Amino acid sequence: MPDLDWPAAARELAARFAERAARHDREGSFPFENFEDLRAAGFFALTVAEDRGGAGASRRTFLAVQEELARGDGSTALAFMMHSKFFGAQRESLTYPERWYNELCRGAVQDGWLCNTVATEEGLGSPAGGGLPDTVAVQVEGGWEITGRKTFTTMAPLLHYFIVLGRIDNPGGSPDIAQFVLYRDDPGVRIVETWDALGMRSTASHDFVMEACRVPADRLATRRPVNQADPRGAPGMAWFALGVAATTVGVAQAARDFAVAFARERTPNSQQTIKDYPGVRNRIGRIDLLLQRSRALIRDADDAWETSHGSQRRASEGQMSAMNRVAAAKIDTLNNCIEAVDLAMRVVGGVSLLKKNPIERYYRDVRAGLHNPPIEDRALEMLARAALDEPPPPLKANE
Ligand SMILES: Cc1cc2nc3c(=O)[nH]c(=O)nc-3n(C[C@H](O)[C@H](O)[C@H](O)COP(=O)(O)OP(=O)(O)OC[C@H]3O[C@@H](n4cnc5c(N)ncnc54)[C@H](O)[C@@H]3O)c2cc1C
Incomplete structure (x- = not known):
């Protein structure tokens, strides 16, 4: 596969997706043309292993791509992630028999075919x-x-x-x-x-x-x-949870960019530009803080996962395991981004509610990842279990 700057290529595609997003959102229609663009640019093979003909992109590259795509259209980014994360996780866990692993990789690379796991049911829930x-x-x-x-x-x-x-x-x-x-x-x-x-x-x-x-x-x-753990478990969670988080950062970044551009331009009659009001400045600063914090958490979890190969063990006493860092990054990012878009809406004011402005779509899209795993309650339970139920370190004798 060509050695592409994938995030830069994603940014270019996202600019096209942004132009189509409002119509698809309004109609609830599927953006076939976005997926054709992704296919034509080679993205269907992004996370497929190199030895199966794919680009073998790292998780870090995958996350950067997710964020870029979501800046253009959250729906396209989230949907496409379902395909990409599958191959990333499979590269780490190899839980599918050769027959199917080969077939799915070949389908993605050669035929431009998408896959997704179809698991949720009305009665079952997640x-x-x-x-x-x-x-x-x-x-x-x-x-x-x-x-x-x-x-x-x-x-x-x-x-x-x-x-x-x-x-x-x-x-x-x-x-x-x-x-x-x-x-x-x-x-x-x-x-x-x-x-x-x-x-x-x-x-x-x-x-x-x-x-x-x-x-x-x-x-x-x-x-x-039924009583045996899902062998796809840990890598599946790392690629999925961080993929959702990065996608959500992209949506919130789009809202932030809209609010910043708006604040720089908007000058109500005979008044100063709204960017000079302390309340607006404070909110923009807080938005950037929330986004920066989210990216740092995602990067931290990704690094921890990479160096520990997904170990459930803590790097040292008092630190979170790589798995728990993934869970923490996901839920904190979701909350940060929801807050960031809410702040951006307040900066923009009344016209943030109008359908003609994309920020009202970001406000709706940014919430969706809350309901992808791990949900907040399960993630917090993971953190609490590590603190309260795992064997404590041996007590040190008084010197
Ligand atoms: C945009 C989007 C795309 C999706 N795409 C796919 C897809 O392609 N394939 C697929 O299979 N699924 C998909 N899903 C489904 C998703 O992964 C979840 O299965 C679905 O959202 C239901 O999750 P839930 O936690 O709300 O469900 P439920 O299990 O019904 O839980 C409902 C609520 O109960 C509480 N709860 C449940 N269990 C616990 C617990 N153990 N501890 C504490 N509280 C609990 C929580 O408050 C939770 O929000 C998608 C979801 C969204 C929003």
């Missing part, structure tokens, strides 16, 4: 909660019959590979948790266009319905007993 999916796969002659309904299937209109989480019941025993690779033209599969959301409206995160969908045996990609 699978991160540990519940059992209602989607069930039954072994039949020559393969599997799968029935279920998934919600939040981001990029549903364009996905090629739907990696579906389901359960396999074992007579007399506890069920297994499995992942199946499905295609949009599999029998019994359909997409129901349910996505009409407050924010990230152009992600087309529709429902994916499987009615007695019969597929060959080799579509089963992974299988584990």
Whole structure:
């Protein structure tokens, strides 16, 4: 793959995405043309391993790309992240059998095909909660019959590979948790266009319905007993959580840029430019502080992850493990960015509410990542567990 300056290339694309964002947001339509731009510029292979023909971009580059894309259009950035983070995490954890890993990499690099994990259900909520999916796969002659309904299937209109989480019941025993690779033209599969959301409206995160969908045996990609930890766990969390955080920083940065440009220009009749009011100056300063803090947290978590290879152990007593730094960075960034966009709205004033200005979209989009894993309560519980439940260091004898 050519040695590209990926963040700079993302910035160029983001400028085009920004011009299309308002229409897609208003219509709730999927920005096919943005994905065609991403595909044509080679981004579908960004995080695919080099030995599989991809660019093998580092997590740091991936995060920089996410932030740049989100400055143009949060929906496109968040949706595309679902594809990129999958390959980044797989490079670290290699949990898919060769047959599927090769196929998914080849599809991304050669055919320009997108993949995403399709896990959430109405009854289950987030699978991160540990519940059992209602989607069930039954072994039949020559393969599997799968029935279920998934919600939040981001990029549903364009996905090629739907990696579906389901359960396999074992007579007399506890069920297994499995992942199946499905295609949009599999029998019994359909997409129901349910996505009409407050924010990230152009992600087309529709429902994916499987009615007695019969597929060959080799579509089963992974299988584990329900009480066994998900082997994708830790790297999946690092790429996903930090990817969400970086995307959210991009959205908040766009709001900040709008507010700064506005404050420099806006001069109500016979008054001074609003940038000279102390309240406006204070808010802009606070916005930059919040964004800087978020980037520092993301960088810290990424560095810790890189040097510890995702170890759950603390670098030293009193410090957070790499995993907990990832969780801390994600939830703090979300809160910082929500606050930053709120401050930007206050700087701009009444016209921040108008649909003709993009800042009202940023205000809605910036919230979405709150509901991607880890959610705040689970992240705080991780931090509390490390402090309160893990074995304490040995007491030092008095000298
Ligand atoms: C824009 C967007 C795109 C998405 N794309 C995808 C996708 O492509 N594929 C996919 O599979 N999913 C996707 N999701 C779904 C997402 O990952 C979550 O599964 C979904 O938002 C539901 O999570 P939840 O925590 O609200 O659900 P629930 O599990 O129903 O939780 C609801 C609430 O209960 C509380 N709660 C639940 N469990 C706990 C706990 N253990 N401790 C404390 N409190 C708890 C929390 O307050 C939580 O907010 C997407 C979501 C969004 C917003």
